[in-house]
Amino acid sequence: MNELIVGIDLGTTNSELSVLRDGKVEVLPIHGNPIMPSCVGLDPSGKLIVGQAARNQLVAAPEHTVLSIKRKMGEDAKVRLGEQEFSPEEVSSFILRELKQEAERQLGQPVRKAVITVPAFFNERQRKATQAAGDLAGLEVVRIINEPTAAALAYGAGVTEGETMLVYDLGGGTFDVSVVVMEQGVVEVKASHGDTHLGGDDFDQLLVDHAVKEFKRQHSVELTPDVRTLRRLQVVMERAKRILSDEPFVNVREEYLDGQHHLEMELTRDDYERLILPLLEKTLTCVHQSLADAKLSPRDIHKVMLVGGATRTPLVHRLLQERLRLDPRFEINPDLIVAMGAAIQAGVIAGEKRHSILVDITPHTYSTTALSFRRGLEEIVCVPIIPRNTPLPASKSEIVFTLYDNQAQVKVEAYQGEGDLPDQNIFIGDFLVEGLSRVPSGNPIIIHFDLDLNGLLKVTATEKATGLAKSITLDTHGQHVINLDEARRNIATLVGPYGPDAAEGTPELATDLLAEEEIEQPVADTQQLLNTAKDLRKRGEVLLQKTVSAEDAQEIRELIHQSATAIKDGDWPALAARNDSLSDVLFYLED
Ligand code: ADP
Ligand code: MG
Numbered sequence: 001m002n003e004l005i006v007g008i009d010l011g012t013t014n015s016e017l018s019v020l021r022d023g024k025v026e027v028l029p030i031h032g033n034p035i036m037p038s039c040v041g042l043d044p045s046g047k048l049i050v051g052q053a054a055r056n057q058l059v060a061a062p063e064h065t066v067l068s069i070k071r072k073m074g075e076d077a078k079v080r081l082g083e084q085e086f087s088p089e090e091v092s093s094f095i096l097r098e099l100k101q102e103a104e105r106q107l108g109q110p111v112r113k114a115v116i117t118v119p120a121f122f123n124e125r126q127r128k129a130t131q132a133a134g135d136l137a138g139l140e141v142v143r144i145i146n147e148p149t150a151a152a153l154a155y156g157a158g159v160t161e162g163e164t165m166l167v168y169d170l171g172g173g174t175f176d177v178s179v180v181v182m183e184q185g186v187v188e189v190k191a192s193h194g195d196t197h198l199g200g201d202d203f204d205q206l207l208v209d210h211a212v213k214e215f216k217r218q219h220s221v222e223l224t225p226d227v228r229t230l231r232r233l234q235v236v237m238e239r240a241k242r243i244l245s246d247e248p249f250v251n252v253r254e255e256y257l258d259g260q261h262h263l264e265m266e267l268t269r270d271d272y273e274r275l276i277l278p279l280l281e282k283t284l285t286c287v288h289q290s291l292a293d294a295k296l297s298p299r300d301i302h303k304v305m306l307v308g309g310a311t312r313t314p315l316v317h318r319l320l321q322e323r324l325r326l327d328p329r330f331e332i333n334p335d336l337i338v339a340m341g342a343a344i345q346a347g348v349i350a351g352e353k354r355h356s357i358l359v360d361i362t363p364h365t366y367s368t369t370a371l372s373f374r375r376g377l378e379e380i381v382c383v384p385i386i387p388r389n390t391p392l393p394a395s396k397s398e399i400v401f402t403l404y405d406n407q408a409q410v411k412v413e414a415y416q417g418e419g420d421l422p423d424q425n426i427f428i429g430d431f432l433v434e435g436l437s438r439v440p441s442g443n444p445i446i447i448h449f450d451l452d453l454n455g456l457l458k459v460t461a462t463e464k465a466t467g468l469a470k471s472i473t474l475d476t477h478g479q480h481v482i483n484l485d486e487a488r489r490n491i492a493t494l495v496g497p498y499g500p501d502a503a504e505g506t507p508e509l510a511t512d513l514l515a516e517e518e519i520e521q522p523v524a525d526t527q528q529l530l531n532t533a534k535d536l537r538k539r540g541e542v543l544l545q546k547t548v549s550a551e552d553a554q555e556i557r558e559l560i561h562q563s564a565t566a567i568k569d570g571d572w573p574a575l576a577a578r579n580d581s582l583s584d585v586l587f588y589l590e591d
Pocket of ligand 1: 010011012013014015170171172173174199200201238241242243245307308309310311312313334335
């Protein structure tokens with residue numbers, strides 16, 4: 001039986017969960033719904049609530065509810081939830097933990113691994129933060145894939161002929177566009193562009209601003225922008241926005257908005273479109289940029305795939321048609337397609353036989369720094385090693401030289417971004433190479449960058465003359481922006497001491513028989529099997545301490561091992577068989 005890995009679309013506004021089973025993609029309902037709001041809150045008793053329940057109290061308990069945490073991922077920020085503060089990673093872990101538990105409930109077996117999608121434009125820090133959130137939720141993030149890539153993968157599962165597609169993904173908080181080529185089941189991303197701070201939330205904000213002005217005009221009252229009023233406005237304007245996708249106008253009414261007056265206004269689709277046009281123009285600029293990067297023109301695009309809830313806005317379709325002569329289509333549900341792609345990738349990793357293969361690219365340039373004497377100026381500049389749009393995994397080197405005679409050490413830095421200068425880019429990490437040969441200046445140092453499929457970077461510096469002996473590796477993979485142990489302690493107040501799920505420090509632990517304590521509400525039969533297995537193992541271990549023949553000891557160890565493997569694989573029939581065998585052996589020996 002293949003290992004079970006779920007696919008998760010961890011969205012700014014909504015999250016979705018999917019799994020590939022027997023070659024078929026299944027979207028798993030979360031609390032009975034295919035879509036779960038990415039909303040976290042505390043109920044009046046202080047208990048953690050996630051999803052629709054939290055979303056429902058957005059207006060009533062704004063201080064106890066957190067929304068759109070994804071926008072803060074990778075930032076050194078804290079959000080307040082009741083009396084306590086949490087990092088974006090911690091808040092996201094609550095969402096992932098809920099998804100993990102829902103998946104376990106649906107599938108009747110432990111879920112420990114996931115493929116999680118992120119916007120293609122997420123930088124290193126944001127990707128690491130996502131991985132940390134998975135860790136805290138007790139999920140090993142086996143792969144991070146880009147959302148548009150996942151969408152293409154889900155779409156690609158249904159086509160055979162070669163085609164070039166544009167994936168236009170406009171969600172709640174982010175916009176992403178990618179040029180994707182399909183050839184005989186191979187999905188290749190040619191170029192990717194986007195804006196991590198542009199989405200449906202911004203449309204809501206424009207409408208909120210508009211409503212505040214309108215309220216002032218009608219009642220000569222300046223609305224105090226307290227959290228509660230703001231949330232009320234956001235909720236009512238978001239609803240109005242969605243209605244405008246289907247209707248030419250909408251009547252907005254919110255009673256006693258300031259305690260005295262009602263907000264009452266009619267909003268036409270034309271008014272709304274005028275408000276959001278500048279933002280949609282920005283998305284078109286990104287589309288042009290990604291086409292230019294892929295060296296294509298709009299005429300080369302066979303299909304435009306619309307992804308994300310905000311693409312239901314009719315103006316999006318119209319602009320793509322009018323400005324680019326592109327004819328967009330929804331072929332798969334735009335809310336679910338990303339999670340479905342993640343599940344397909346998860347299935348491939350777990351060993352399910354599929355024909356789609358993913359060739360991803362990096363949307364960013366990765367550079368090291370060096371002193372430059374350009375324009376008669378001495379300045380530190382970024383030297384690109386892996387240019388953006390390079391297929392992944394990427395492995396490239398550049399040579400830099402020492403500046404001084406007998407220079408014994410050199411600092412190697414890694415940056416991400418398109419700027420020429422370090423301060424225009426994102427700093428990823430640095431390290432010192434010490435003990436260089438005492439030679440005149442100009443000693444060549446090879447800087448090698450390895451960028452893996454998760455978009456994580458490994459940097460190696462080697463002194464050319466002495467070879468490997470002087471090589472040091474900077475592996476950003478394992479480093480998290482936050483301290484995981486501290487985070488575990490911080491979330492323990494809400495998810496139990498170190499959390500029933502987050503308890504798992506290392507993936508190896510997953511193979512331990514006792515790991516079933518992780519599952520909160522497993523299917524009754526499974527729980528029974530796991531309990532029996534645990535008891536049998538204890539009895540087996542007691543016997544191993546005593547005098548049993550080498551042959552019997554071998555057999556007991558073998559069976560305990562096989563039963564641990566069965567648990568790890570979630571192979572319950574196999575576990576039942578091992579339980580029976582072990583029970584027989586123990587019965588005979590204990591006698
Ligand atoms: P994310 O991937 O960021 O979680 P989604 O793809 O779920 O986001 O999209 C959420 C956004 O889509 C929200 O801003 C929501 O208001 C918007 N949205 C959902 N349905 C509609 C609709 N019918 N018309 C316009 N916008 C919509
Ligand atoms: Mg999305």
